[in-house]
Amino acid sequence: MTDPSQGVFAISVAADLASMQIQNLRVYERRGLVSPARTPGGSRLYSHDDVDRLRRIGELLGDGLNLAGIARVLVLEEELRALRSRDRRRRSRTG
Known part of the structure; x- marks a missing residue:
């Protein structure tokens, strides 16, 4: 399988996959x-991870968050993933 972080989709395809308008992706x-x-040549290439992130942005918009709030939530979610990963590694080392 391809790397989910590798850009493979043109902006129009990514917008379709995320059910969004192209101009929103630019914003x-x-x-x-x-x-x-x-x-x-400067064309955007969106990855599977990018499309997942766009879908998450859409969910958060649907929940009523503004873009500043969404930015903060995305940062906190990434920090939480990193902490959970670190915790799993520690637990696996201690048996």
């Missing part, structure tokens, strides 16, 4: 909520 990129890869 989310400007706000730092998503960072698609770029081709040498």
Whole structure:
């Protein structure tokens, strides 16, 4: 299977997969909520991880959060994943 963080989707495909408008993806990129890869010519390439993140942004928008709130939630969710991963590694070492 391909690396889920590798950019493979054009912006139109990513927008369709995330059920969003293309212009929204551009806004989310400007706000730092998503960072698609770029081709040498400058076209955006969205990964499976990016599409998952866009779907999460859509969920949070649906819950009534604004973009600043969404940015904070995404950071906190990433910190939580990292802490859980670190905890699992510690537990596996101690038996």
